[in-house]
Amino acid sequence: AKNLGHGQLRLYDHFFGESIHSRLRLTTDLRHAIERDELSVVYQPQFSAHNLKLTGVEALLRWQHPQHGFIRPDTFISLAEQQGFIREVTDYVFAKSIRELTELELLGTSIPRLSINVSALDFADDDCIELFYRRLENLHDWSLLQLELTETAVINNFEDTLRTLKMLREANVNLSIDDFGTGYSSLSILRRLPIHEVKIDRSFIRDLQVDDDDRTIVRTILAMAHSLNLRVVGEGVEQIEQLLFLQEHGCHDAQGYLLAKPMSAQELAKFLQQEPAA
Ligand code: C2E
Numbered sequence: 001a002k003n004l005g006h007g008q009l010r011l012y013d014h015f016f017g018e019s020i021h022s023r024l025r026l027t028t029d030l031r032h033a034i035e036r037d038e039l040s041v042v043y044q045p046q047f048s049a050h051n052l053k054l055t056g057v058e059a060l061l062r063w064q065h066p067q068h069g070f071i072r073p074d075t076f077i078s079l080a081e082q083q084g085f086i087r088e089v090t091d092y093v094f095a096k097s098i099r100e101l102t103e104l105e106l107l108g109t110s111i112p113r114l115s116i117n118v119s120a121l122d123f124a125d126d127d128c129i130e131l132f133y134r135r136l137e138n139l140h141d142w143s144l145l146q147l148e149l150t151e152t153a154v155i156n157n158f159e160d161t162l163r164t165l166k167m168l169r170e171a172n173v174n175l176s177i178d179d180f181g182t183g184y185s186s187l188s189i190l191r192r193l194p195i196h197e198v199k200i201d202r203s204f205i206r207d208l209q210v211d212d213d214d215r216t217i218v219r220t221i222l223a224m225a226h227s228l229n230l231r232v233v234g235e236g237v238e239q240i241e242q243l244l245f246l247q248e249h250g251c252h253d254a255q256g257y258l259l260a261k262p263m264s265a266q267e268l269a270k271f272l273q274q275e276p277a278a
């Protein structure tokens with residue numbers, strides 16, 4: 001389970017978990033929404049903690065349900081995982097984000113990198129690497145792409161996932177470990193992964209100003225990542241003090257409401273026009 005910091009997910013899970021019927025309805029609705037292209041993707045900018053220049057954007061999926069309103073991605077992603085169609089969801093995010101950002105001529109020009117979240121189940125099948133290659137067909141430079149996967153995604157089925165990750169890395173795709181620190185991966189596992197980046201989970205950033213334990217954890221993650229030559233992103237940065245702490249301890253990138261909220265592709269294009277040129 002993810003540390004969401006508030007009770008919203010529980011509420012939704014409770015609501016939709018009421019009956020098998022309502023879960024099935026929602027599943028059908030989600031499938032239709034994908035087929036009819038009714039989901040949207042928003043993009044949250046990431047910045048160099050050092051000079052606040054844009055280093056990339058993270059694609060985040062949004063679903064506005066006609067009756068239930070906004071449904072949290074955590075909720076419908078896990079539904080898609082349980083119901084066996086996370087592949088279609090991942091296909092959708094790849095296709096839509098690459099198309100939108102390419103049409104607006106942002107990707108590879110003002111946006112150095114696009115990060116897409118993938119699920120453990122995206123690595124579960126024998127043919128998953130072919131699937132990834134197909135998703136990348138419309139991207140002219142694969143080094144513009146980064147995949148964000150969680151520690152659990154890697155630990156499940158370690159050897160097979162490792163093989164796929166190595167192939168992706170050889171194809172110049174960047175790899176990032178999301179929610180870092182909340183899983184169970186050991187240093188020795190981390191060392192074996194062909195990753196470029198770790199993202200410090202929001203739960204360690206949240207109380208950084210006041211919580212000595214969190215400061216120690218963040219410093220430790222940074223020291224470890226530096227020694228392994230990994231880039232580090234601090235996520236969920238909401239306060240200037242948090243940014244300063246990350247800056248001071250050599251965190252490369254920062255992402256959070258303090259700097260920019262997730263926004264549509266059109267909003268992103270406008271946002272980038274106001275940004276000083278990189
Ligand atoms: P995540 O990958 O850890 O994404 C970061 C979440 O933190 C996003 O929530 C983002 O909107 C939120 N966030 C960013 N900055 C701040 C901040 O300063 N403060 C706070 N409180 N929150 C911040 P979101 O968009 O609701 O996504 C939740 C989770 O749903 C994601 O967590 C990810 O695990 C999953 N998800 C979203 N889109 C996708 C997708 O396209 N594919 C997959 N597989 N999972 C997705």
Ligand code: CA
Pocket residue numbers: 058117148178
């Ligand atoms: Ca993520």
Ligand code: CA
Pocket residue numbers: 178179199201202235
């Ligand atoms: Ca995260």
Ligand code: CA
Pocket residue numbers: 207211213214
């Ligand atoms: Ca704490």
